[in-house]
Amino acid sequence: xxxxxxxxxxxxxxxxxxxxxxxxxxxxxxxxxxxxxxxxxxxxxxxxxxxxxxxxxxxxxxxxxxxxxxxxxxxxxxxxxxxxxxxxxxxxxxxxxxxxxxxxxxxxxxxxxxxxxxxxxxxxxxxxxxxxxxxxxxxxxx
Ligand SMILES: *[C@@H]1O[C@H](CO)[C@@H](O)[C@H](O)[C@H]1NC(C)=O
Ligand SMILES: *[C@@H]1O[C@H](CO)[C@@H](O)[C@H](O)[C@H]1NC(C)=O
Numbered sequence: 001x002x003x004x005x006x007x008x009x010x011x012x013x014x015x016x017x018x019x020x021x022x023x024x025x026x027x028x029x030x031x032x033x034x035x036x037x038x039x040x041x042x043x044x045x046x047x048x049x050x051x052x053x054x055x056x057x058x059x060x061x062x063x064x065x066x067x068x069x070x071x072x073x074x075x076x077x078x079x080x081x082x083x084x085x086x087x088x089x090x091x092x093x094x095x096x097x098x099x100x101x102x103x104x105x106x107x108x109x110x111x112x113x114x115x116x117x118x119x120x121x122x123x124x125x126x127x128x129x130x131x132x133x134x135x136x137x138x139x140x141x142x
Contacts, residue, residue: 025070026110028081028100032061033118033125044088045119049100051081060088068114077105085119087139098124098137 028049036042047067048057059067073079081101087094101115116127124137 024110024112025072026101026112027068027070027114028083029066029068029114029116030059030061030083030085030100031066031116031118032063033120034063034087035121036063038121046086046088046091047083047119049081049083051079054081071101071110073103073108073110075106077103077108079103079108083117085124087119093142094139095142096124096137096139098126 030047030049032043032045034043034045042063044060044062046058046060048055048059049067049069050056051071054071056069057067061067071079071081079101080099080103082097083100084097085095086092096119098117100117113128118125118127118133123135123139125133126136127133
């Protein structure tokens with residue numbers, strides 16, 4: 001009984017701290033940067049993102065259109081989002097998927113950071129803050 005009330009006390013404290021620390025949100029963005037001058041022409045992409053409890057999209061994006069959504073990292077720091085992007089006009093020939101966000105443990109602070117992803121002709125690029133843009137995933141052919 002004593003241990004249980006101690007546990008509940010600590011648990012309550014953790015929840016209080018976390019709701020305070022996590023006053024803000026983080027954001028994921030996905031942008032269509034497929035070159036409209038490519039021989040395939042301008043193409044839409046279809047994008048959706050998922051976590052254990054949420055599904056955002058699908059959204060259809062034209063060249064330079066952006067999908068954006070905010071989220072809160074859970075107190076355990078286990079929040080993770082995966083995104084799937086399919087290339088139009090068929091949406092079944094080329095697709096890609098990537099881990100768009102993965103929390104790194106307890107008490108991650110959501111501070112308005114944008115985790116920006118771009119679909120380009122040669123793959124998926126990640127960009128955040130002052131970091132250089134990095135290619136982190138390839139397209140897969142069906
Ligand atoms: C991330 O994307 C948003 C929405 O397009 C943009 O306003 C912001 O400048 C981008 N951040 C970086 C670091 O590129
Ligand atoms: C993408 O594919 C190329 C060629 O197969 C490979 O060299 C590269 O490592 C891959 N990049 C990623 C981020 O998986």
